[in-house]
Amino acid sequence: MKRYEPPAGWVVQAYKFALDPGDTQTGSLRRNTGAARFAYNHMLRRVGAVQAQRAAEASYGVSEADLTPWQGWSLPDLRRTWNEIKQWVAPWWAACSKEAFNTGLANLSAALGNWHASRTGARKGRRMGWPRPKRKQAQRSARFTTGAIRVDPGYRHVVLPRLGRIRTHESTRKLARRIRAGTAQILSATVSETAGRWFCSFQVAVRRDHNRPAHAPRAGRVVGVDAGVKHLAVLSTGELVPNPKPFNAALKKLGKAQRRAARRIGPYDPATRSKRTASKRWQRAQDAVTRLHATVAAVRADSWHRLTTRLAQQFDTVVVEHLHVAGMIRNRKLARSLADAAPATLRRHLGYKTGWYGSILYVADRWYPSSKTCSACKTAKPKLSLAERTFNCTTCGLSLDRDVNAARNLADLVRHVDLELPGDAKTGRGAYVRSVRPAPAGWAAGDEASRPSGVNAGRQRTAADREFTFTH
Ligand SMILES: [Zn+2]
Structure with a gap:
């Protein structure tokens, strides 16, 4: 299959709607x-x-x-x-x-x-094994690329080939209006099931103009964002973006549901270390766990979207942490693993949204110790445990919330760099993403001392550092 290349000024975007199919349609x-x-x-x-x-x-x-x-x-x-x-x-x-x-x-x-x-070594990363067969419990999905694919003018139904007209759980107004205005075109539709609920995700080519909303503040604003555990994110402006209330509530319910399922007779017998037939009561409890997982994920995704849209609209430059490596995400604690996945989500969303709204995204250098460095005097601590919620500087006496300190350091990375950007980004006509390192003068030697650092080292590699560019 050929990859779709949208015309200039158009981007490919997904619109996903929850469905309310009837029994025949579910079949x-x-x-x-x-x-x-x-x-x-x-x-x-x-x-x-x-x-x-x-x-x-x-x-x-x-x-x-x-x-x-x-x-x-x-x-x-x-x-x-x-x-x-x-x-x-x-x-x-x-x-x-x-x-x-x-x-x-x-x-x-x-x-x-x-x-x-x-x-054959053509693909980097973890070794891929022979594909495993898909089990019935695996996520169900099917993609339609041809035939009658559309959203109903009444905003409450989608039409798919062979499946017909299916009612949506939420309004399709946003997409339907764009299609009517001629600024969107549906490329394909994927139906899928998650935790007992059906969804339809349209892949859509959308024309995006760089009209920054009127409420966006003046130019020159820089923000550093630290994705946290206790908060959804902490901004260098000192703003603590809380986890949404439904998220905390769902997380609490999830813990309860998991403990309930653990007390019932599951498919694994720890006494004999073998498989056994799971009880119906266990299956019921397990279904509840699955549904709650889906709720947690949906609520979390929604709050990330709200935050990243606001950041891309209200600031000219956004600085985020480098991604955690894949292996670090494997945590057994749910809250912890969600927090570990946060930098990746931030960067993914901001990567395209800064392109839409004409702002610029910077990603801190992988080795930059944003948490361990004092945001006032830039002295790096050799060690800072996760339990220390307040950053206390022994050199200048600064005492600041740990995450705010980290976010400030991220924002400072860009303030110290003389913003020399390609034409695209200067005129605000595209997202320019690259990694940034601290300036050498005045910065204390930390982990990065032995590595090539400095603004110039970073700038010489601009072409290679450029992660992706949207040109519109
Ligand atoms: Zn200090």
Whole structure:
């Protein structure tokens, strides 16, 4: 599949709506998303079986020409084979959209491509294993790219091929009005199920003009953002952005629900260290846990969107921390793992929203000790435990909330850099993202002393440092 390249001035964006399907429609959604899973699993087994068969034949000395024909995993290859065999392996195929099967085949093609690239060294990062079959419990989804895909003018329904007109749980007004005005065009629609609720996510090309809202303050404002545990975020302006109340409430309920599920008879028997049949009461408790997880995620996502939109609109320059590495996110405590994922969310949202609103995003250098440095005299402490909520400087006597101190340091990073930006960013016509390091003069030696640092070291690498640019 070719990647869609939007015309200049247009960006690709998602609009996701919760659905309220009827019983027949739910059946149809389950059937089509199940078809995607079936095609994925069937062709995965087939590709694996052909490879094993060929390896066995080769070991018996069968010549190359007489081996079982190779099964490729490019999408056209998979689709060709699937169309040849579907009437035998899935005689019910006509009851589902061909796009549903295509979803499974496209996902499989990508998974096998990743596996192969990882094995041959073309793909960096953690080693990818052979793709695992999709279980029935896995998230269901199917993507539609052709046919009747639209939002109803009445704002309360979406129309999808084969599935028909489905009621939405929330208004589709924002998207419908853009489509009517000619500033949005639907590219595809993906239906998916999360914790028992169905969603439809439209991939939409949207024309975005850099009209900063009237309430946006004057130019030249810089803000550092520290994503916290206790608060959603702390700004260098001293503002503490609290976690939303529904979030704290859901988190509390979640803890309760998890303890309840733990008391019931689950599928794992700790006494014999083996599997057992889970009780219905356990399943009920577990479903509640799943629903609460979805609530926590939704509430959290909403508050991140509100915050990042406000930051991109109200400030000219936003500075955030470097991402935590993937391995650090694996925490057992939910609150902690949410906090660890926060810098990544911040950066992802601000990456495109600063592009929309003509502001600039900076990402602090990976080694920059924003928490350990005093924001007043820039002396770095060798150690600062997570339990210390207040930063007390032994050099200048500063006493400040730990997160505010970190946020101030982030904002200062950019104040010390002579903002020499490419034309795009200067005129506010695009997001310019790059990592920044502290200026060498006046900065105490910390962790970064042994590394190449300084503004100039950073500036020489601008082209390489540029993470991505939106040009509109
Ligand atoms: Zn100090």
